[in-house]
Amino acid sequence: MFDNLSERLESSFKLLKGQGRITEVNIAETLKDVRRALLDADVNFKIAKEFTKDVKEKALGANVLNAVKPGQLMVKIVRDELAQLMGGTAEEIDLKRQPAVILMAGLQGSGKTTFSGKLAGFLKNKKSKNPLLVAGDVYRPAAIDQLKVVGEQIGAPVYTEEGNKNPVKIAKAAIKEAKTKGHDVVIVDTAGRLAVDEDMMKEISAIKDAINPHEILFVVDSMTGQDAVNTAKEFNDRLDFNGVILTKLDGDTRGGAALSIRKVVDKPIKFVGTGEKLDALDVFHPDRMADRILGM
């Protein structure tokens, strides 16, 4: 594995220098290095392939080999392309409506409940909002208690219906409650679910239909491997979500899932989670993510 892709590319370009102009043939070896770096970072197999092809076109166009430091130029091309794919303009959360309804969705253990708390705290402290958290996970042991603790820690009320096993009804009633109590934001936490679990996927569609959220956030663990594309695609096909939350970036994962998801659903990454504490969130920086994926 390459701790420094730049150096690695520099040395393979040294070999190429002797061969004069850059060609399809002699660039193949360096592209292999790029592809491998992406796969080591958990970028999806097909997406890594496509990406490498795009980079090849750009490298041939830029005549990389004639540069003083071809390796550096190549890395710049790769980084810029990565950052551009993941970035575009930063998109905020839609809070225009009263109340603004935000729905969380994702696999088990991805960080939905924790992020619900983080977002409520962020909106309360940074945007002077008055959020209501909603305990829509009726399955996981102590899921409601967990959200209550989180709500208490950030000082936001939590709407619960202990004993009610119908998250659609709970969510609907919570919106009503938010209106009467004057909350301008409602954040609905939901149970973790697998994309192949038909009943659970139907349930989250039903929650969406019932409360018509302005913002659906797909919460994904940044350590996720090749499966990120399948899951993101399935959740997006069902929910047409508005943005992605990438959690646990305080670890040392390269986080190639970020690129895979962005490519496959073309939805912006809105926030990242950077710790277990409830203030550990950050807006997404595509350029930092590009460096991270490349291990730089």
Add this chain to the structure above:
Amino acid sequence: VGKSKVDDDVLDQLEEVLITSDVGVNTTLKIIERIEKRVSKDKYTSTTELNQILREEITGLLTETEHKDQNTWELPEGKKPYVIMIVGVNGVGKTTTIGKLAHKYKENGKKVIIGAADTFRAAAIDQLEIWSQRVDVPLIKQKMGSDPASVAYDTVASAQKQDTDVVIIDTAGRLHNKVNLMNELSKIKRVMQKVIPDAPHEILLILDGSTGQNAFEQAKQFTKATEITAMAITKLDGTAKGGVVIGVSDQLQVPVKYIGIGEKVEDLQIFNKTEFVDSLFS
């Protein structure tokens, strides 16, 4: 009709299957090399033979478990209570796996006790308490925020007094790059050894089946802090294949012992190498 060597198309396909199962580039290359070696040696390989060779080579990378006969929930002699410590990064399924394990041991006539040494995460104790009620085994706990090592100590000490067969200790999820949290884990282990010198007898690293190449670093760092003895892969009821454990098991020589295939109490199985490798190709 047989072929004398594996052609590039077959290898490309194989590469795609392995990489998309999270096996990783290094391990994939290793597998392909081994196959190429065998196939050029034993000439005229048919597709069926090739498939057989492939499965053999991958299975060969998965480390054997200590007990060859894994189909029983019997415990090793002279280790009573048998102490199991559960470790892993955040949200992988540690607490849930404890519920399932406690259930299996109990079903097999063992007296089980569990300890709530995750005193940090919101409602972690309540979650384990619900599991303890669900499977009807006693729970040792203290208040939120108390010292996890002290909870572990209490649990082991109380198990010893009560003629318990199996002790299972939950720990808080922690990312392996956080030095203080990893040191805390070493401490929990040391403190249990004050009661039972050779405890914990099993340190089970839980890996989320959807995790990619970061699993290598997780396994390395948890081994450094606690010398893990076995692994469990969870959430294999989804579409992720969990292929990264092949390389991890090979590199660290730690066996995979269990798989998690759902959120219910019965959704734990003993790891079966052959079935696992087959699932990569299905």
